[in-house]
Amino acid sequence: MHGVDAAKFDALVKAIVTLDPQPRERRWVSLSLCIADAVWSIGAHYDNVVVPLVRRLATKFGVEQPTIPMSEPLGPDPLPLAELADLSVEELISPTNRQNTSTRGGIRKADAVLRHIHAFRSHGVGDLGDAIALFGDDERFAAVNADLRKIPGEGAHAVRRDYLWMLIGQDDLIKPDRMVLRWFRLHEVTVDPVGARDLIAALVPAVSAGLECPVTAWEIDHALWNAGRGM
Known part of the structure; x- marks a missing residue:
């Protein structure tokens, strides 16, 4: 095999x-931050671009501690999807950047993040706890996963999508x-x-x-x- x-x-x-x-060692404390990491990490330097960008986004919305050690229990999600859902693409570009998901015909990564947010919310997923709960519900997971697949720029072989689930907490995905x-x-x-x-x-x-x-x-x-x- x-x-x-x-x-x-x-x-x-x-x-x-x-x-x-x-x-x-550490994990993001919010589903919003997991989504931003997954979207911007495709085609961008992780340490120099992605991590500072996600931290800027956290700071912009008042999240003082965007990561915690894996040994600590997760508390309430400090940046639920609803807090970003009404932003325009330009408003989300302000604390992030103008990168596209692809150099040819891609959408803004900020747009891709907002599409992720709307896809999750359409299935009743509003925060990190809700997303983790999907792992125990095969039918709902498959439905959310199918909608995320439609968002442009996930890379070949669903790299972005699997990476997002990994960030959320599924360690058998890579x-x-x-x-x-x-x-x-x-x-x-x-x-x-x-x-x-x-x-x-x-x-x-x-x-x-x-x-x-x-x-x-x-x-x-x-x-x-x-x-x-x-x-």
């Missing part, structure tokens, strides 16, 4: 064990972007995002066994992403 032979698979396991994947694919290529494995998802899913139990502790797909993905951007 994962398209590599046993020897190569074992070599990948050893290389990932050496990277020592770690649990996620963001197999160019950094992760680069890491695989440098280890003589050429895969597309779909192949990367299958391969990482197959690697989870083997890497967990190698580290003698449970490892999630997110933890492997993030370790490969960090290693890939340093190559």
